[in-house]
Amino acid sequence: MSEIVLDVRNVTRDYHSKGTMFTKPKVVHAVKGVSFTLEKGKTLAIVGESGCGKSTLARILTMIDAPTSGELYIDGDRIDIADQAVTPALRRKVQIIFQNPYGSLNPRQKIGDVLTEPVLLNTDKSAAERRDMAMEMLKKVGMLPEHYNRYPHMFSGGQRQRIAIARALMLNPSLLVLDEPVSALDLSVQAQILNLLADLQDEFGLTYVFVSHDLSVVKYIADEVMVMYFGEVVEYGSRDAVFGNPQHDYTKTLFAATPRADVASIKTRLAAKAALV
Amino acid sequence: MPLLEIENLTVAFDTSAGLFTALNKVSYSVEKGEVLAIVGESGSGKSVAMLAVMGLLPSTATVTADKISFEGLDLMAMGANERRRIIGKDMAMIFQEPIASLNPCFTIGFQIEEVLAEHLKLDRRARRIRAIELLHAVGIADGEERLDAYPHQMSGGQCQRVMIAIAIACEPKLLIADEPTTALDVTIQKQILDLLVQLQRDTGMGLIMITHDMGVVAETADRVVVQYKGRKMEEAGVLELFENPKSGYTRALLSALPENAVGDRLPVVADFVPEDEGAPA
Numbered sequence: 001m002s003e004i005v006l007d008v009r010n011v012t013r014d015y016h017s018k019g020t021m022f023t024k025p026k027v028v029h030a031v032k033g034v035s036f037t038l039e040k041g042k043t044l045a046i047v048g049e050s051g052c053g054k055s056t057l058a059r060i061l062t063m064i065d066a067p068t069s070g071e072l073y074i075d076g077d078r079i080d081i082a083d084q085a086v087t088p089a090l091r092r093k094v095q096i097i098f099q100n101p102y103g104s105l106n107p108r109q110k111i112g113d114v115l116t117e118p119v120l121l122n123t124d125k126s127a128a129e130r131r132d133m134a135m136e137m138l139k140k141v142g143m144l145p146e147h148y149n150r151y152p153h154m155f156s157g158g159q160r161q162r163i164a165i166a167r168a169l170m171l172n173p174s175l176l177v178l179d180e181p182v183s184a185l186d187l188s189v190q191a192q193i194l195n196l197l198a199d200l201q202d203e204f205g206l207t208y209v210f211v212s213h214d215l216s217v218v219k220y221i222a223d224e225v226m227v228m229y230f231g232e233v234v235e236y237g238s239r240d241a242v243f244g245n246p247q248h249d250y251t252k253t254l255f256a257a258t259p260r261a262d263v264a265s266i267k268t269r270l271a272a273k274a275a276l277v
Numbered sequence: 278m279p280l281l282e283i284e285n286l287t288v289a290f291d292t293s294a295g296l297f298t299a300l301n302k303v304s305y306s307v308e309k310g311e312v313l314a315i316v317g318e319s320g321s322g323k324s325v326a327m328l329a330v331m332g333l334l335p336s337t338a339t340v341t342a343d344k345i346s347f348e349g350l351d352l353m354a355m356g357a358n359e360r361r362r363i364i365g366k367d368m369a370m371i372f373q374e375p376i377a378s379l380n381p382c383f384t385i386g387f388q389i390e391e392v393l394a395e396h397l398k399l400d401r402r403a404r405r406i407r408a409i410e411l412l413h414a415v416g417i418a419d420g421e422e423r424l425d426a427y428p429h430q431m432s433g434g435q436c437q438r439v440m441i442a443i444a445i446a447c448e449p450k451l452l453i454a455d456e457p458t459t460a461l462d463v464t465i466q467k468q469i470l471d472l473l474v475q476l477q478r479d480t481g482m483g484l485i486m487i488t489h490d491m492g493v494v495a496e497t498a499d500r501v502v503v504q505y506k507g508r509k510m511e512e513a514g515v516l517e518l519f520e521n522p523k524s525g526y527t528r529a530l531l532s533a534l535p536e537n538a539v540g541d542r543l544p545v546v547a548d549f550v551p552e553d554e555g556a557p558a
Contacts, residue, residue, distance in 0.1 A: 049462035050433075157319075186318035186489060191533040191543035198542060213462060216492075220535035220543070257467035259492025261534055263519050266495050270516060276478070 004076070005175055005207045006038040006061070011070030013056050030056040032231040033070070038224070040174070041201065043208040045222035045239075047215065047254070053231040054211045058179050061209060062096045075174060088122040095168035099180035101160035105152040111138075111163055112148040118170050133170065140203075141166040141196060158189035162196065169200065177209045182217060194221060215258045219243055227251050279306035280451055280483045281330065281368075284344035288325050291337045299325045299338075301507045307451065307483045312474070314486045314498035314515070316530070321504040323487050327453050331370055332360055348450065366396040369444035373456040375436035379428040385439045386424030392446045411442040416472060434465035438472070445476060451483045452476075458493065470497055491534055495519065503527050 011034050019025035031053040038044050046054045059065040060072065066082040073079065074093055098104040105114060115134035119125055125133070135145050141162040152160060161181060168176060178197070182190040194217065200206060212218050218225060218239075225242040227235040227250065234248040246252050288300040300322035307313045317323040329340045330352065345352045347368060352360065372378045380388060389411060390404040399407060405424070412420030415438040428436055437457060444452055454473060458466035474497055477484040486497055494501055494515065501518045503511040503526065511524040522528045532544045 049464060187491070187530060187533050188318060188545055191535075192545050194535065195542050195545070215463070216534065216536040253464060257464045259466075259470075259490065259496045261491045261495040261519070261531075261536070263516065266516050266519055269496065273478075 003040040004037050005040050005074065006036075006044075006209070007071075007073035007076075008037070008061070009035050009071040009073075011035070011057070011060060011067045011072060013053070013060060013065065014068045029231050031060070031067070034228075034233050035070075036224075036226060036233075036236060038207055038209070040207055041205045042223040043201070043210055043221055044224045044226060045210045045212055045218040046226050046228060047212060047218055048228035049213060051230075052228040054228050055179055057228070058096065058177050058209065058211050061175075062094050062177050063090065064096075092122055092171040093173055094175045094177065095171065095173040096177045096179065097161075097164050097168050097181050100184055101157050101164055102152075102184075104164055105160055107152055110149055110151055111155075114152075114163060115167055115170055118167060122171055134166075137166045137170055140169070140200070142192075156189075157185055158192060161185060161189075161193055165193075165196065165200070169204070172204070173206070175207045175209065177211070179211045180213070181210075183212065183214060190217070197221070215254065227254070278349055280309050280311075280348060281485075282306040282344060282346045283326065283330065284342060286326055286329060286340070286342040286345065288322070288329050288334065289339045291339070296339075299507055300329070303504070303507075303509045305502050305509070305512060307485060309450070309483055310477075310481045312477060312484045312486060312497055312499045314488060314494045314501045315504060316488060316491065316494055316501060317504035318489055320506065322507040323489075323504050324455050327370065327455060327485065327487060331364055331368065331453070332357075333370075362396075365392060366447040367449050368451045368453070369447070369449040370453040370455060371437070371440045371444045371457050373459050375433055375440050375460065376428060378440055379436055381428050384425050384427055385431070389424075389439070389443050389446060392443055396447045407446070408442075411446055412439075414445070414476070415439070415442045416468070417442075434461055434469065437461065437465075437469055441469075441472065441476070445480070448480060449482055451485070453485045453487070455487045456489070457486075459488075459490070466493075473497070491530060503530070 011031060012029065013031040015028045015030055017026045034057060036044065046057065048054045056065065060067050063079060063081050063086050071078060079090065112131070112134055115137060116130040119130045119133060135148065138145060138147060143159065143162055155163065182193050185193060197208070201208060210221060222239045225237065225239050226233055227242070227248065229250045235242055235246065235251045242251065246255060283306065284304045285302045286300060286304070287298065287302055290297045290299055303322070303326055305313070315323045328334050330345060334340065342353060347363060379385065386408055389408040393399045393404045393407055408424055409420040412423060417423055417435065417438055431439070457473065458469050461469060470493065473484065486493065488494060498515045501513055501515050502509055503524065505526045510526045511518070511522065513523065518527065519531065522531060529544065535543065
């Protein structure tokens with residue numbers, strides 16, 4: 001049996017809002033009892049619409065937020081950030097890439113500093129070593145060494161997402177959480193980034209948790225799919241099972257709502273339109 | 278006579294690095310009752326063309342064209358005042374970010390009624406009734422209570438419905454939708470697209486759908502214009518475009534769709550289009 005990188009057991013997360021003079025305190029159950037395991041080198045896609053708790057789950061997996069209850073194991077170790085501080089060794093294991101490449105890079109930081117900063121903070125490598133690592137990584141993500149001294153505003157959205165990916169990989173993580181990494185990108189750039197992610201996964205044996213609302217991307221990249229709806233997992237299974245034979249009504253609604261770009265469905269639509277006139 | 282006719286439209290922006298041509302001699306037309314999709318990626322000039330027609334470009338832009346006519350009226354020869362009587366009334370536009378396009382300081386009722394007062398000179402009572410009617414038409418059932426809501430009290434999909442209500446308030450002959458569903462969830466996207474197509478069918482207006490999403494094109498368009506780097510690459514009926522794309526760029530766009538993936542890597546545009554093709558001259 002292959003190695004389990006991520007083991008999530010019955011994780012919940014509640015957010016409490018304080019009451020004011022006029023309103024009662026409220027509790028929002030953002031994530032309600034989510035469990036799954038993920039093997040090394042696989043991709044799990046988490047699908048759902050805004051407010052379904054998928055980003056909250058991503059924050060829990062990256063140890064930004066503590067779960068209200070439930071257990072989280074990464075590489076077999078129990079993680080409980082509510083009780084103990086996150087060690088640098090632990091931080092190195094999990095990295096995150098965000099949706100908006102324009103917002104996730106510091107505009108006043110050169111690309112070289114963007115890439116070397118995580119190494120500086122989490123290891124005791126020398127400046128020269130850090131620089132070499134960054135150069136190496138730039139090449140890996142399809143950028144050039146001369147980009148090292150440039151600022152984020154000099155790059156396009158796709159290039160910035162490549163930089164964000166490079167930064168996440170600097171510490172050689174085993175798990176990468178991708179929160180809508182391609183939804184802000186153009187179609188052709190999206191294709192390039194998806195290809196890059198697939199190449200990197202093969203090369204480093206990375207495990208991906210891929211948060212997305214775009215089913216066509218999910219179908220392309222995922223091994224396993226989890227559909228969330230109002231904080232609950234309504235469907236979880238292999239990609240072929242979920243796409244081939246969706247069980248839950250919400251999953252079916254989601255599939256029905258996804259625009260279809262094939263010739264047969266255009267013909268059906270045009271025929272229906274002609275029949276109305 | 279086409280509803281909107283554009284011939285050799287060129288838009289250039291004056292930048293610190295010199296003149297940048299965002300749109301290079303693009304021509305197309307829309308008929309009454311037709312859904313035209315304009316597809317392209319960022320920088321293809323797809324929005325710029327429509328902003329030029331609406332007169333919404335900043336002063337750094339230079340617009341030249343052989344012809345921009347709406348219902349036979351020459352928009353280029355028109356003064357600003359004359360143009361304003363058409364824009365927002367016979368020709369309306371909705372934008373990508375519904376929450377950002379509404380004014381956060383005013384109720385949605387006020388914002389819908391503003392158009393009615395400006396263009397149709399309705400009195401207060403008639404405006405109120407018409408505003409409720411419009412909210413019903415865009416699928417907001419409790420319109421009467423919603424009139425007093427502020428944009429932040431509504432979801433993104435609801436705000437887009439309000440934007441559509443404002444746009445169709447004066448029963449326009451042409452509606453331009455600039456990426457109307459890009460910021461929305463798929464289930465909401467479906468509802469908004471269905472609403473737009475249904476309104477278009479009921480009123481017989483022309484609809485221009487600006488989008489980068491081939492799925493949206495497939496679901497809504499009659500005819501499609503594909504743009505790349507400020508140039509028109511292809512114009513075809515929707516079925517023809519998907520069945521038998523002529524230009525290399527269209528083929529690239531279609532094969533970059535993840536659902537069309539063959540093998541385990543996606544083809545990219547550079548595989549289809551040489552670097553210099555379509556670059557603004």
